[in-house]
Amino acid sequence: MNLDQYLSEAAAIEREGTAALSAATDVDALEAARVAFLGDRQGRLKSLQESLKVVSKEDKPAAGKRFNEARAHLQSLHDERKTVLGRARQVGAKEDLSLPERRAWKGAKHPVTLVIEEIEGIFRELGFTVAQGPEAETEWYNFGALNFPPNHPALDAHDTLYLEGGGLLRTHTSPVQVRTLQRYAPPIRVLIPGTVYRRDFFDASHAPAFAQIEGLCVDEGISFVDLKSTLNLFAERFFGASRTRFRPSFFPFTEPSAEMDVQCGICGGSGCPACKGTGWIEILGSGMVHPAVLEAAGLDPERYSGWAFGMGPARIAISRYGIPDIRILYDSDVRFLEQIAGPVLSGAEG
Amino acid sequence: MNVSYQWLKAFVPFDETPVQLRELLTAHVATVDELVALRQDLAPIVIARVVEEAPHPDSDHLHVTKVDAGTGTLLDVVCGAPNVTAGKVYPFAPTGTLMPNGLKIQKRKIRGAISDGMLCSARELGLGDEQDGILELDVDVPPGTPFLRALPVGDTQIVLDVGANRPDLLSHLGVAREVAAIARKSLSLPELAGAGEIALPGATRDPRAARASDVNVSVAEEGLVRRFMGVVIRGVRVGPSPDWLVKRLEAVGSRSINNIVDASNYVLHELGQPTHAFDLGKLAGPSIVVRRAQPGEKLVTLDGSERALNEEMIVIADAEKPQAVAGVMGGRDSEVTDATADIFLEVANFDPRRIRNARRALGMSSDASYRFERGVDVEIAPVALERVARLVVGLAGGHVDGAPVDLVYEPLAPRRIPLREKRVATLLGASVPADEIATLLGSVGFKVGHDLSVEIPSWRSDVAGEVDLIEEVARLRGYDSFPVELRPFRPTAVGDDPQWLTGRRVRDMLVGQGMIELRPMPFVAGGSDYVRVLNPLAENEAYLRRSVLESLARRAEHNLSRMEGNLRLFEIGSAFEPSKAELPAEELRVAALIMGRRAPAHFSDPKTPEFAAWINYGEWDAKALGRLIAATAYPGAAIDVTVTDTPEVLWDIRVDGKPTGTVRRVALDAPVWAASAFGVELSLGVLASGAVAPRGESAHRKFESARPVVTRYRELPTTPASEFDLALLVPEAVRAETVEAVMRRVSGRLLERVELFDRYVGSGVEAGHRSLAWRLTFRHAERTLRDREIETRRSDILRALADELNVRQRTG
Numbered sequence A: 001m002n003l004d005q006y007l008s009e010a011a012a013i014e015r016e017g018t019a020a021l022s023a024a025t026d027v028d029a030l031e032a033a034r035v036a037f038l039g040d041r042q043g044r045l046k047s048l049q050e051s052l053k054v055v056s057k058e059d060k061p062a063a064g065k066r067f068n069e070a071r072a073h074l075q076s077l078h079d080e081r082k083t084v085l086g087r088a089r090q091v092g093a094k095e096d097l098s099l100p101e102r103r104a105w106k107g108a109k110h111p112v113t114l115v116i117e118e119i120e121g122i123f124r125e126l127g128f129t130v131a132q133g134p135e136a137e138t139e140w141y142n143f144g145a146l147n148f149p150p151n152h153p154a155l156d157a158h159d160t161l162y163l164e165g166g167g168l169l170r171t172h173t174s175p176v177q178v179r180t181l182q183r184y185a186p187p188i189r190v191l192i193p194g195t196v197y198r199r200d201f202f203d204a205s206h207a208p209a210f211a212q213i214e215g216l217c218v219d220e221g222i223s224f225v226d227l228k229s230t231l232n233l234f235a236e237r238f239f240g241a242s243r244t245r246f247r248p249s250f251f252p253f254t255e256p257s258a259e260m261d262v263q264c265g266i267c268g269g270s271g272c273p274a275c276k277g278t279g280w281i282e283i284l285g286s287g288m289v290h291p292a293v294l295e296a297a298g299l300d301p302e303r304y305s306g307w308a309f310g311m312g313p314a315r316i317a318i319s320r321y322g323i324p325d326i327r328i329l330y331d332s333d334v335r336f337l338e339q340i341a342g343p344v345l346s347g348a349e350g
Numbered sequence B: 001m002n003v004s005y006q007w008l009k010a011f012v013p014f015d016e017t018p019v020q021l022r023e024l025l026t027a028h029v030a031t032v033d034e035l036v037a038l039r040q041d042l043a044p045i046v047i048a049r050v051v052e053e054a055p056h057p058d059s060d061h062l063h064v065t066k067v068d069a070g071t072g073t074l075l076d077v078v079c080g081a082p083n084v085t086a087g088k089v090y091p092f093a094p095t096g097t098l099m100p101n102g103l104k105i106q107k108r109k110i111r112g113a114i115s116d117g118m119l120c121s122a123r124e125l126g127l128g129d130e131q132d133g134i135l136e137l138d139v140d141v142p143p144g145t146p147f148l149r150a151l152p153v154g155d156t157q158i159v160l161d162v163g164a165n166r167p168d169l170l171s172h173l174g175v176a177r178e179v180a181a182i183a184r185k186s187l188s189l190p191e192l193a194g195a196g197e198i199a200l201p202g203a204t205r206d207p208r209a210a211r212a213s214d215v216n217v218s219v220a221e222e223g224l225v226r227r228f229m230g231v232v233i234r235g236v237r238v239g240p241s242p243d244w245l246v247k248r249l250e251a252v253g254s255r256s257i258n259n260i261v262d263a264s265n266y267v268l269h270e271l272g273q274p275t276h277a278f279d280l281g282k283l284a285g286p287s288i289v290v291r292r293a294q295p296g297e298k299l300v301t302l303d304g305s306e307r308a309l310n311e312e313m314i315v316i317a318d319a320e321k322p323q324a325v326a327g328v329m330g331g332r333d334s335e336v337t338d339a340t341a342d343i344f345l346e347v348a349n350f351d352p353r354r355i356r357n358a359r360r361a362l363g364m365s366s367d368a369s370y371r372f373e374r375g376v377d378v379e380i381a382p383v384a385l386e387r388v389a390r391l392v393v394g395l396a397g398g399h400v401d402g403a404p405v406d407l408v409y410e411p412l413a414p415r416r417i418p419l420r421e422k423r424v425a426t427l428l429g430a431s432v433p434a435d436e437i438a439t440l441l442g443s444v445g446f447k448v449g450h451d452l453s454v455e456i457p458s459w460r461s462d463v464a465g466e467v468d469l470i471e472e473v474a475r476l477r478g479y480d481s482f483p484v485e486l487r488p489f490r491p492t493a494v495g496d497d498p499q500w501l502t503g504r505r506v507r508d509m510l511v512g513q514g515m516i517e518l519r520p521m522p523f524v525a526g527g528s529d530y531v532r533v534l535n536p537l538a539e540n541e542a543y544l545r546r547s548v549l550e551s552l553a554r555r556a557e558h559n560l561s562r563m564e565g566n567l568r569l570f571e572i573g574s575a576f577e578p579s580k581a582e583l584p585a586e587e588l589r590v591a592a593l594i595m596g597r598r599a600p601a602h603f604s605d606p607k608t609p610e611f612a613a614w615i616n617y618g619e620w621d622a623k624a625l626g627r628l629i630a631a632t633a634y635p636g637a638a639i640d641v642t643v644t645d646t647p648e649v650l651w652d653i654r655v656d657g658k659p660t661g662t663v664r665r666v667a668l669d670a671p672v673w674a675a676s677a678f679g680v681e682l683s684l685g686v687l688a689s690g691a692v693a694p695r696g697e698s699a700h701r702k703f704e705s706a707r708p709v710v711t712r713y714r715e716l717p718t719t720p721a722s723e724f725d726l727a728l729l730v731p732e733a734v735r736a737e738t739v740e741a742v743m744r745r746v747s748g749r750l751l752e753r754v755e756l757f758d759r760y761v762g763s764g765v766e767a768g769h770r771s772l773a774w775r776l777t778f779r780h781a782e783r784t785l786r787d788r789e790i791e792t793r794r795s796d797i798l799r800a801l802a803d804e805l806n807v808r809q810r811t812g
């Protein structure tokens, strides 16, 4: 074998070996290619090495050098591919990775809870904590202590469910205001979420039991400006409202009383069906705590003053999530509750 | 309360448009819920000027005209009215207008002459019955101006949301008073169009009885009525009311009946004082007695219903029987009819609570009862009496016979409330100068003396204290006039309610576990041991739930009916038990219900029968959930989940030894394909409902915040553990927990963990037994355990189990 023949044989083996090693897509194929080219027994390089013996003496250094080059190249290519393919085998490169993952059920808070928690979060930053009280209440805590005159038209808005054996189901969370003021001395800044009851038949916008959330702030020197400023800040944070307005209202337990509106987010204040053409959306009722309420709770109204507000998280939830009928909130259809909580993954939802 | 925009204008010469008025009323007085444009059928009608007029060449009564309707070109209009005159202005209906009578105006030829639109008569516009041709107008507006804008024939009904504290706003006078104040205009009682001039003698006053003409008027006992006025009018002719009156009543949503009733209704809406006209000819005696109804008495009211009366109701009776339910509704017998000639006009003032009780007991409401319930100004009665009398005489003829009577009423000294300028500033957070306060209050009828001593007008019975005056100042000045500036505040003295914190922790944990929160209604079908609602909305939901799980079960059934069978539901809410105390016993509970698949299906799920049994929630999941909820709700407490003997309850959950909850199977009304349901319910504590302190007192104490429960660090072992497995034949009567207890006792302190990893029943296991296998792990904190130590424990355990429980090692 002359040198030219040897060199071209070496080049062919190197080229074919490179192709075979590169083409291997898994460790087994790579091993087969290694045996074919680098194998100790029938490897192509082994026979090339054997052929060195029949090369003339003066050509031997050049042929030997070329042999070493070819072997080194194929060996290093093999080692490199082996590392890559070995890693690929560990992560299962053979699987179709577009298959879906294993899932667990996703939990969901009720939409009304989501609204309450968001409101709670904002008022916490303003120094409020949460107070609670019973849902079955006495007439005094629900009405008397809150300055409802007996047998007064103000009671018409509080159609009450009475309990056999005494008591009633609270018509608002305000009794907790009185309980809190009796139990702890001011300064008081509390938020009162809870279930309240009215003798309202179920319809698209009424339920006989629903959530309410109230806030109460009582201390020395608390004023109407504090009420406005705090609720204004809340509206800004919660509704992103650019404008609010306060208008006179009536609640027996506050004086002055004010209703707060935020500018209609749909029409921007120019008037649309959602805001009945007024440009405003009614959000909450509020007012300065009536001196009679402070007195009922044993506080001196000359020393202390305060403000309170109340709103309906269910009403907020139906407008926020675009729910057409309030009964959907209470039906407890899990498909609805999962929908509001959001999908676990695409494809899971129809 | 419906208010007419035009009617208000008769009281106050304000310039605001209805929309502007809505803004002002809402900002300062009471919210305007709605503006209802009336006579919108006249919206297309415009003011037009007749520029040229000539007789129609082919007609002896038609005219051809050129009309300027503000369109830029003169329109050819044929007109049949004799009074059409060049240079005058008339209402004009352009082509395309749909007229109130349904006729559509079209461009057409009338005897060869083009007519493009129509000049209108009052009759064609529904504005009266005049037949004298087209309506000549005396207005100075450019042609093309909408007719409704140029003339007050249209109106806007303002729907005002009047709070229960402001009965003074239940009349046009009251609303006009506020409009005058905020628009800074004067207020005057409008002239009564068509009212008669009468010489009304001074009223005969008496605490109990007097005669009006030949009618004996008396009040049977004290306290029935605050004021009772009446007058006799003779010789009336009952008939239809004039257009202006019909229109006024329509504008507030009231229907015209006849001139007498309409006069009464007009004054009701004008002054807020209800009045009632009796047909004097139907009254026995003739006499009028204000008395309690007698048991068994009945009255057919104006609406045709027979009403059973009781002694708590006040009636206006004649010598024989009731003729009206005082303050609520008149009787049909003495109703004014076409045949009525003489009337007795009643103008009274009743106690709000009595009227409210009667209204509720009778289940009927009227414009009168609505106002009396809220309180009518006792001083307005003579004004109302005079105005109704003048209207009746003017519209129906007749004459006042004799002096009116005025019973019971004694003028009271005006009430005065001192107002402190400083208090205004403290409560509102911005100082309002004394003279501004005086001006604001004065504008709505308060008389403000020196040192801000305020005399309360008779129509403001709601103003009872200084704070009510401060509200007046705030609203009249405008809530928007007070600054928005967050001021420093002291931190609250009260920490979070512990039950709220617990509920929140449990909720977050359950949602993390894939559970879905519900907020169902707490009403159930119930029974004798439930708390009953006295006035339930529905008889099948007349009770309060004793268990929150009950609600979840019903909601699970609802979901099953919608083919949803994989349910993980929970709720945190109240449950109620009957109690001997003033209120039912109320407890905050958490309940959870699980059924169906433990996880969504995955392609890699095994397809074996064992897997099929494994994939649905089972009692062991419920047991785990129960323990997890309890551990979350009561951190640091000892949680025991113990086997019970009752069939429906699987386990009791004990917290520090106290029974606090249960884990159970839940029986559902479920379709056949539904999986078994399991439930957990745990108390989060009693909701204290006793009085905190006596009424009007406080029982202040320091808020005690709960100490957080912490687990202290223990050094992690560095020595190796030793373990062995025990496969045991356990008789069915012996509980696994008993076996474990023996293992722990015998093993002593070195036993680190006991894990039951297999249960087998079947071939190779003796009847009445099951094979249970445990792995026991031992460890010494300082050194490696020797084989012999482990071996000794193994044989000691086996011996003790055999001796004490007849539990043997499983062989083969």
Ligand SMILES: [Zn+2]
Pocket (backbone or CB within 6 Å): A264, A265, A266, A267, A268, A269, A270, A271, A272, A273, A274, A275, A276, A277, A279, A280
């Ligand atoms: Zn809008």
